Amino acid sequence: MKQIDRYLLGGIVKGTGLVLLVLLALSSFIGFVGQVDDVGQGSYSTADAMVYVLLTLPLIAYQMAPIATLLGALLGLGNLAANSELVVMRAAGISPWRLTRSVVIAGVLLALLSAALGEFIAPPSEQYAKRFRTLSINNELSMGQGQSGWIRDGNVIVNIEQLFDEGRAGGIYVFRFAADRTLASISQARTAVFTDDGHWVLGDTRRTEFDDNNVSAVSEVELRQPTELSPSLLGLSVVDADSLAVRGLVGYIRYLRANDLNADQYVTTLWSRVAAALSIVIMAVLALPFVFGPLRSSGAGQRVFIGVLIGAAYFLGNRLVTNSGAVYGLDPVLTAWLPTLVLTALTLFAVSRVR
Incomplete structure (x- = not known):
């Protein structure tokens, strides 16, 4: 990895980490407020509510990874652009596609970290959080879980x-x-x-x-x-699709199909996990056209605002396509990939126009 790759990688990763911490802090506060009404039911206490909220954070972090990457890349690359460092790189003969390659490296690293979080940490943490909360509120119930x-x-x-x-x-x-x-x-x-x-x-x-x-x-x-x-x-x-790792989803899909049950929801979730990894890389690359274009001299607040709008549009579009696919019986693989493919096409078009 060359020095320019490490330089851009550091800026994007630091920016993404900062954004993710802010988003998780906000989500923790909102999540805790949402649990206040249940405190006092059964043995569910304020401390239990705090534990529950903390246990749900890994899944929230995994779900927020794409938008956090976009905002982090806008902040990291935006600071470089505001200090004219990207202009100096361009003047030194570094092409936009060479910069894109460095950003892709950062995106791949973040995608791998997100995939590890979504595969090994978030599923068991989310499952335990739900069981912990429900069994605390309903003391007399006993439950088992399997296929x-x-x-x-x-x-x-x-x-x-x-x-x-x-x-x-x-x-x-x-x-x-x-x-x-x-x-x-x-x-x-x-x-x-x-x-x-x-x-x-x-x-x-x-x-x-x-x-x-x-x-x-x-x-x-x-x-x-x-x-x-x-x-x-x-x-x-x-079994909740969001609480399963990829290997668990594959096994559960096989179980449903073997018993002639509808597995479309879980197929969509499986391929959405794969598409989410690609979307993290694309979100990082999407920041480049903005920092070379109208947001080059803008403040951090404006860059964050634009990033939130794009992230919200992608999130809502993803939900719309997923829900429409479930209602109209669309192919689950197409439903899972369509938002990310559209985002990829728009990003490549925007990067190709960078001069």
Whole structure:
């Protein structure tokens, strides 16, 4: 690595680190305020709320990495441009594409660090944070987690194969036990919808009831049952795409497909992880056209403002495409890659116009 590469790398990495610290501090404050209402429920204390917020920071840092990279590159390269250091580099015969190569090196390093965070630190930390908070608030519940979700509440044990969101689930098994711990009934439903009045509506249900001498089976198109289990509690016991590492996502996708379950959500998440690594590199490169153009002599505040606008547009566009893909049944790979590919095309076009 040449001196110019190290010089630009240092500026971008320092700027990105500073931005990320500010964003995490702001997120921590907002996250803690959001937990205040739950303090006092069960054994959930103020200290527990602080621990929960800290445990969620690795995933937040991973999700914020692209916009933090853009803002950090704008600050780092912007300072060099404001001090005319980039102009001196250009005057020394260093081409824009040579500078782009140095920025790409910095982007690749940040992408690798982000990937390591998202693969090895964020998933277990996020999983533990959710379980820690929910079990602190609901002391009497016990839960298990695996390929499908298990949750126990008193004499009822529920198994869920797939949770689409916090209101709909598929592949439901409800095991009810009598007071003497003998199995009283098993209900199997293809779908379940949770209502606001403390009920769930089981669709395409088959219930098997056991007594001392007989076993009876009843099939119903729709069955409405009261429940003490909230959708958020059930969601804790089911695999959350954001709480899985890439290797876990691959295994879970195979499991869903082997059981003829819809895996599109997890396929989209998997490829979004890969696309996110590329987007970090692209975000770093995207700063170059701005520092050589209209923002060369601008202050840090204006550069940050422009970076926030671009980052927000990318984030909202990504969410829009992802949600549209889920609603209209678009190819999950295309849904995951489209925002990053559009960003890449726009960045290459902007860099090609740098003189």
